[in-house]
Amino acid sequence: MTEEMKIKVGFGDTFRELTVRIPDGDIPPYQPGDPLDLVGTSEIRLDAVAKVTGTAEFTYDRQPKGLIYGKILRSPHANANIRSIDVSQARALEGVRAVLTTPDVFEDSTARYAGAEIAAVAADSEAIADEAVRMIEVDYEVLPFCVTIDDSMAEGAPKVGRGNQENVDRVSPRARRRRRGGEINADAEASMVARMKEREKTVDKLFAKSKGVVEGEFRTQVQTHAPLETHGVVCDWDGKNLLCYGSSQATFGFKRELGSSRGPVGAKDVRVICEYVGGGFGSKFSAGREGVLGAMLAREAGKPVRLMLDRKEEQTSAGNRPDSLQKLKMGVAADGTILAYRVRSWGTPGTGTGGAGAHNDGIYNLGEIDKVEYGVRTNCGGARAHRAPGWPQGVFALEQMMDMGAQSVGLDPIEFRKRNDDHPIRTAQYDIAREKIGWDRPRVRGGAATVCRGVGVASNLWFSAGGRGTQVMVRVHKDGQVEVRNGAQDIGTGTRTVMGMVAAEELGLPLARVRTFIGDTRDPQGPGSGGSTTIGSITPAARLAGYVAKQRLLEVVAARKNWPIDQLGLRRGHVTRSGDPVLSFDAACQLMEEDVIEVLESRKANYAGFSDTNAGVQCAEVEVDTETGEVRVIKVVAVADAGKLINPMLAESQVRGGVSQGVGYALLERRIMDSQEGRMVNPNLEMYKLLGAVDCPEIEVVLFDVYNGKSNTSVMGLGEPPIVATAAAVANAVSDAIGVRITEIPITPRKVLEALGRKGSDTGKKGE
Amino acid sequence: MPRKKLESPAEGVSRRTFLKGAGIAAAAVGVSGVDVAGETPSSQESLIVGPGPVPFQLTINGDTRSIEVPPSTTLLDLLRDKLGMTGSKRVCDRGSCGACTVMFDGKIVDSCSILAIDAVGREITTIEGIGTPENLSALQQAFIECDALQCGFCTPAMVVSCTALLNDNAKPTRDEIRAGISGNLCRCGTYINVFEAVEKTSGQGGRDD
Numbered sequence: 001m002t003e004e005m006k007i008k009v010g011f012g013d014t015f016r017e018l019t020v021r022i023p024d025g026d027i028p029p030y031q032p033g034d035p036l037d038l039v040g041t042s043e044i045r046l047d048a049v050a051k052v053t054g055t056a057e058f059t060y061d062r063q064p065k066g067l068i069y070g071k072i073l074r075s076p077h078a079n080a081n082i083r084s085i086d087v088s089q090a091r092a093l094e095g096v097r098a099v100l101t102t103p104d105v106f107e108d109s110t111a112r113y114a115g116a117e118i119a120a121v122a123a124d125s126e127a128i129a130d131e132a133v134r135m136i137e138v139d140y141e142v143l144p145f146c147v148t149i150d151d152s153m154a155e156g157a158p159k160v161g162r163g164n165q166e167n168v169d170r171v172s173p174r175a176r177r178r179r180r181g182g183e184i185n186a187d188a189e190a191s192m193v194a195r196m197k198e199r200e201k202t203v204d205k206l207f208a209k210s211k212g213v214v215e216g217e218f219r220t221q222v223q224t225h226a227p228l229e230t231h232g233v234v235c236d237w238d239g240k241n242l243l244c245y246g247s248s249q250a251t252f253g254f255k256r257e258l259g260s261s262r263g264p265v266g267a268k269d270v271r272v273i274c275e276y277v278g279g280g281f282g283s284k285f286s287a288g289r290e291g292v293l294g295a296m297l298a299r300e301a302g303k304p305v306r307l308m309l310d311r312k313e314e315q316t317s318a319g320n321r322p323d324s325l326q327k328l329k330m331g332v333a334a335d336g337t338i339l340a341y342r343v344r345s346w347g348t349p350g351t352g353t354g355g356a357g358a359h360n361d362g363i364y365n366l367g368e369i370d371k372v373e374y375g376v377r378t379n380c381g382g383a384r385a386h387r388a389p390g391w392p393q394g395v396f397a398l399e400q401m402m403d404m405g406a407q408s409v410g411l412d413p414i415e416f417r418k419r420n421d422d423h424p425i426r427t428a429q430y431d432i433a434r435e436k437i438g439w440d441r442p443r444v445r446g447g448a449a450t451v452c453r454g455v456g457v458a459s460n461l462w463f464s465a466g467g468r469g470t471q472v473m474v475r476v477h478k479d480g481q482v483e484v485r486n487g488a489q490d491i492g493t494g495t496r497t498v499m500g501m502v503a504a505e506e507l508g509l510p511l512a513r514v515r516t517f518i519g520d521t522r523d524p525q526g527p528g529s530g531g532s533t534t535i536g537s538i539t540p541a542a543r544l545a546g547y548v549a550k551q552r553l554l555e556v557v558a559a560r561k562n563w564p565i566d567q568l569g570l571r572r573g574h575v576t577r578s579g580d581p582v583l584s585f586d587a588a589c590q591l592m593e594e595d596v597i598e599v600l601e602s603r604k605a606n607y608a609g610f611s612d613t614n615a616g617v618q619c620a621e622v623e624v625d626t627e628t629g630e631v632r633v634i635k636v637v638a639v640a641d642a643g644k645l646i647n648p649m650l651a652e653s654q655v656r657g658g659v660s661q662g663v664g665y666a667l668l669e670r671r672i673m674d675s676q677e678g679r680m681v682n683p684n685l686e687m688y689k690l691l692g693a694v695d696c697p698e699i700e701v702v703l704f705d706v707y708n709g710k711s712n713t714s715v716m717g718l719g720e721p722p723i724v725a726t727a728a729a730v731a732n733a734v735s736d737a738i739g740v741r742i743t744e745i746p747i748t749p750r751k752v753l754e755a756l757g758r759k760g761s762d763t764g765k766k767g768e
Numbered sequence: 769m770p771r772k773k774l775e776s777p778a779e780g781v782s783r784r785t786f787l788k789g790a791g792i793a794a795a796a797v798g799v800s801g802v803d804v805a806g807e808t809p810s811s812q813e814s815l816i817v818g819p820g821p822v823p824f825q826l827t828i829n830g831d832t833r834s835i836e837v838p839p840s841t842t843l844l845d846l847l848r849d850k851l852g853m854t855g856s857k858r859v860c861d862r863g864s865c866g867a868c869t870v871m872f873d874g875k876i877v878d879s880c881s882i883l884a885i886d887a888v889g890r891e892i893t894t895i896e897g898i899g900t901p902e903n904l905s906a907l908q909q910a911f912i913e914c915d916a917l918q919c920g921f922c923t924p925a926m927v928v929s930c931t932a933l934l935n936d937n938a939k940p941t942r943d944e945i946r947a948g949i950s951g952n953l954c955r956c957g958t959y960i961n962v963f964e965a966v967e968k969t970s971g972q973g974g975r976d977d
Contacts, residue, residue: 048912049904051920052927054855054895058920061854127840228859228867228921228955278857278921279955311860492919492956653915653961660957685953686864693949696959 008032009610009709011425011641018709023604026540027547029714030644032707037572038505039713040705042649046497046516047276047490056276059247060308062234068097070297070307071129072290073119073136074317075111078379078678079145079158082109082138085119090132095124097301099132100293105264111140112160112351113147113379114679115316117289122297122305145379147673149323149348152378160351160377168346169353171375196372203331203370206340210331212408218328218397219744220358220727222348222671223321224314225386226690229278231318232308233291235298242267242295246287247308249280249491250528254287255521258295265295274489274519281661282385283319284491285528290318315683319384320671322347324358326397331367332405336419338364341401343371347393349383356383360394363461364402364420379678380671385530387658388462388720392665392727396745399458399728403735413732414439414457425706426459426615429639432702433457436637437619446739447756452624453634456732460616460724464717465643465710466536470603471524474503474545476553477596480586482507484546485517486538488526493719494650495534499542501646502713506546507553508570509585524600532717537603539646540711545601552597553588560591609710614641616721618659620697620729624737626756629749631734633663633697636726640701643708643716655701655722662726664691670746817885824888828853829897835884843887844868844879847894855895855924859953866952869925870894876932876951895924898931907931910965918956926952930966939970 003022008015008031015032022028030039050056087099101119103109111118119136123129144158151157152167160167173196175189207213227247234245242265246254251272257263259270277284287295294307309318329342347356353375361371406416414430421427434440434457443453473485484503490496500516507514517523527537550570557575558565567578574581575588621634638655645651668689672681682688708714727745734752735741740759742751818839826833828851837846844861847853847870856879859867863881870879871893879894899905907930910916917923926949933940933948940948945966949959967973 042915044912045915045917047920048915048917049901049908051917051923052908052911053899053901053904054853054924054927055901056920057854058857060857061848063849063852063854126845226955228857228865228919228953230859276920279919281955311862492917649915653918653958656960657918657957660959661955684862684864685860686862690953690955691957691959692953693946693959693962696946696957699960 007709009707011704011706012428015707018608018610020607020709022607026604027544027712029709029712030707036505038501038511039646041647043497043501043511043647045494045650046500046511058229058276058278059232059234059245059274060229060278062245062306064234064236064304067234067304067306068122068124068301069126069129070120070122070294070305071126071133072117072293072313073133074313075114075116075118077111077140077142078114078147079143079160080111080140081143082111082118083141084139086137087119089135090121093128093132093135095128096121096132097124097303098122098297100296100300105293105296106289113381115313115381117293120293120297120307122301145678147378147380147675147678149325149346149376149378151675152348152376153346160379165377167377168374170372171353171356172371172373199370203340203342203368206368207329207331210339211334212332212405213329214401214404214408215329216397216401216404216743218326218400220324220393220396221669221745222323223386223665223669224671224688225281225283225319225384226315226685226688227279227281227283230309230311230314231284231288231290232306233287233294234304234306235295236304237299240268242270244270244272244291244295246272246274246291247277247284248272248274249277249284249489249530251487251489251519251521252525253285253528254291257287258291263292265292267295270521272521277489277491280491280529281387282389282530285385285530288318311685312683315688316680317381319386320381321386321389321393322349322356322383324393326358326360326394328360328397328401330401330405332409334409336409336411336416338405338420339367341366341369343369343373345373346376348376348378348380350380351377351382353377355385355389357390358394358397359390360398363395363398363459364417365422366420380673381680387661388724391724392662395458395460395724396728396731399725400731400741400743403732417457417459421459423461423613423615424611425641425704426617429615429617429704433617433619433637433639436700436702437621437635439619445737447626447759450625450627452626452737453621454624454733454735454737455619455621456729456734456736457617457619458725458728458732460618460721462532462614462721462724463612464532464536464614464720465606465609465612465708466527466533466540466603466717468603468605470526470537470541471600472499472503472538472541472545473524473598473600474549475596475598476549476589478589478592480589482509482514483517484514484542485523486526486542487519487521487523488534488538489519489529491529493529493534493654494647495538497650498535498646499538502539502543503546506543506550508572508574510573532719532721535646535717536711536715539713539715541601541603543713545599548601549597549599552599556591557583557588606710610706610708614643614716614721616640616725618725618729620726620733622730622733622737624734624752626738629752631667631747631752633667633730635698635700636663636729637700637702638722639704640718640722641704641706641716642718643706643710644714645703645705646713646715648703651703651718652701654718656699658720658722659699659726660691660696662723663695663697663730664689665745666727666730667746822885824885826884826887826892827890828892829894837884839883839885841884842880843870843882843884846884847879853894853896857921857925859921866929867922867925869928869952871928871932874932874935876929895928898927905931907934907965907969910968914961914965914968916958916961916965918958922952922954926954926962930962934966934970939972940966
């Protein structure tokens with residue numbers, strides 16, 4: 001049963017009424033003008049003290065009694081079959097407590113990239129574990145390999161895949177597959193190919209009608225997540241039950257994985273604890289082979305084992321964002337309307353093809369779209385979801401096409417975007433970004449001087465209202481203590497804090513009065529930190545649990561004091577009667593007959609809401625030295641929508657973080673593979689370059705407070721959206737500064753100088 | 769601008785002399801206060817310490833601690849694994865990220881790249897010696913108020929580097945702050961918040977909300 005009601009949705013001073021069906025048992029969303037004491041304020045993080053004092057216990061810091069150390073032997077070969085493994089010497093080494101091999105554990109006798117797991121040991125010290133790993137003798141059948149997208153796509157390239165898997169495989173549009181082996185249903189494929197041909201023709205006709213037609217070829221690099229805390233676990237067994245401290249962004253995912261009866265660990269009962277995690281960015285949803293090996297080593301050794309990857313392993317084997325090669329074409333009508341858009345793109349997520357896609361056909365109204373994309377297998381460490389998977393690479397290319405399209409019909413880039421955008425929130429954001437970056441200020445640009453400046457714009461889009469499947473427990477104790485509990489993790493976004501805020505708001509308490517518990521699978525079910533949906537999934541359940549606990553407490557007060565319940569509320573540490581404080585919260589709790597009011601509430605389904613997506617616009621200003629080729633990002637303006645803002649300071653931090661990673665992606669980061677040996681050349685933090693303090697630009701964040709109405713907190717997550725647009729905005733700014741387009745990131749000094757060298761002798765692609 | 773770093777100790781055992789050849793100079797051991805139990809060195813070249821545990825003393829956060837570890841143990845591993853001081857983090861283990869930053873006589877060093885035995889005679893300050901949850905330093909308080917932390921893994925070392933910076937320079941400019949923490953990587957992107965926290969501590973504003 002659902003309740004139909006009218007709510008106000010919108011932002012700024014423009015709201016409209018919307019009739020929504022509130023799910024049974026839920027409460028209506030925050031409304032403009034609601035008297036809120038906590039929600040919307042910049043409360044400091046509940047875990048800030050632990051983090052600034054170094055007392056926060058990360059997985060890496062766990063030291064259960066009797067701890068021993070795990071270490072993985074990895075393949076030095078980019079493609080090999082394992083003929084045999086001799087672990088006898090390692091096993092005989094004093095201090096070695098357990099040895100496992102991947103053919104035994106995973107029934108996998110292949111090593112398909114340099115860094116693939118071969119065996120693992122646990123020993124009394126890290127030094128002994130290292131020595132034992134060196135003593136393992138492996139007989140490999142070494143095979144030819146491809147480690148770059150170009151090598152793999154070349155004619156006659158060595159086969160990366162198994163069985164009948166091709167190196168290059170269409171991932172969209174995709175004919176129905178008969179089964180996982182990759183065999184294609186011939187009929188479905190034939191009709192798909194026919195439809196693709198039809199679409200190609202339609203789009204060609206529209207290109208012919210277009211006033212401006214522009215084409216471009218873009219490349220993006222492989223980016224590693226590089227969380228500062230590496231992947232890994234500390235595992236401890238109690239009989240058949242496993243206690244796993246995991247560096248995780250999905251505590252319940254780890255639990256399922258390690259507890260699955262079909263998995264190699266198959267623990268009877270698994271408890272995963274992750275109170276703090278040193279960054280994930282999408283790479284820590286799965287316990288991975290390292291987690292499985294850690295758990296199994298601990299079982300075999302009969303002692304707690306710490307198996308944390310070292311930095312080289314982290315950079316090689318713990319995930320990345322696939323690279324891309326994108327060939328795009330756009331047709332624009334004289335009035336600036338985009339008529340047609342063609343995409344052919346390729347990306348390599350490692351030895352498989354999943355997650356290869358680039359989101360280069362979203363955000364704007366792009367007319368008729370003809371898109372075909374391919375995954376390319378390479379003998380490289382596999383991709384994992386990476387902060388806005390597929391988006392930064394796709395938008396990097398799309399947004400340059402938008403600039404080129406604007407130029408082809410003589411329109412200002414921002415005006416051109418507005419003409420092809422009807423997002424209810426983003427359309428209000430462009431002019432703010434334009435003004436804040438000083439878009440129209442005169443600049444020395446176009447490569448006309450030694451130091452030139454330029455500005456660029458790009459947009460983002462996200463889908464982060466969250467959804468069902470999360471429960472939050474609120475306990476109000478007779479002594480006045482309040483607990484708020486959920487078993488999911490806080491990966492640094494502030495989940496713990498905002499969960500406490502919305503519950504405390506209902507109970508009329510300051511945030512410091514509630515104790516929040518997070519990151520333990522003994523507590524109620526919570527989401528993985530993915531799709532920026534954590535806050536949107538947890539806060540509605542937390543608010544509802546707080547609300548129900550409040551009602552239960554007020555019922556007690558009403559009965560004991562003989563006050564009419566409809567006059568009662570909770571605010572600022574007191575029970576209020578007709579708005580006036582009449583009883584302290586603690587005194588109210590004393591009236592309880594039981595020791596505790598315990599409430600467990602679930603996240604209900606989303607309502608219709610104002611917008612299913614959250615929007616953003618970013619503008620970057622760069623300075624380019626045309627003699628050295630160095631690009632400096634001076635400033636980024638990020639206009640962002642996170643639905644209803646629970647905590648503006650934490651929201652701003654998310655945006656600053658996303659932009660910072662985006663600047664690094666645009667200018668610095670790149671996994672480099674050696675085509676001769678097939679290994680990653682820069683699996684460290686000095687050759688794999690992250691953005692540092694010196695290069696960090698000024699970042700001005702403008703937050704929209706949108707009463708979205710998708711759930712009772714109206715909140716939209718903000719972890720991923722800000723990283724989507726940054727590299728694109730920077731690239732557009734660079735081309736504005738030097739008057740020539742750079743179509744490949746990272747934008748290194750060499751690429752800038754090469755581009756400047758091409759300028760004049762080569763007018764570039766049509767429309768440039 | 770490079771961050772200010774201690775190149776090598778002016779006296780005592782340096783990593784270079786330690787690694788040179790098979791042994792360690794006994795005089796150097798004597799100077800730095802390493803007491804190799806039961807042996808009275810008579811010749812500078814004759815004494816070899818390790819590979820087994822060696823007893824020595826370190827001054828950490830003002831306390832003198834008796835240590836007995838193999839001489840191959842880094843200061844970071846000693847702090848974390850033997851002394852349970854896990855605020856300093858191991859991230860790159862080769863001196864490129866700064867997550868293990870501690871102070872030697874007030875100057876910042878990467879504890880992953882220094883042998884524990886080389887820290888003899890130094891005043892070592894770790895994050896645990898800068899403030900506690902009950903007794904935060906002004907800078908730590910500013911970090912909290914400016915939200916100069918996200919996942920928190922780089923944060924303790926950031927605090928150490930900024931503390932050292934402020935000890936040297938009570939009112940650093942934004943560029944001096946950038947240079948001061950240029951050896952500390954943060955993957956979450958808290959740099960601006962860190963700048964603001966340092967500025968707030970030094971009475972130069974900081975964030976307003």
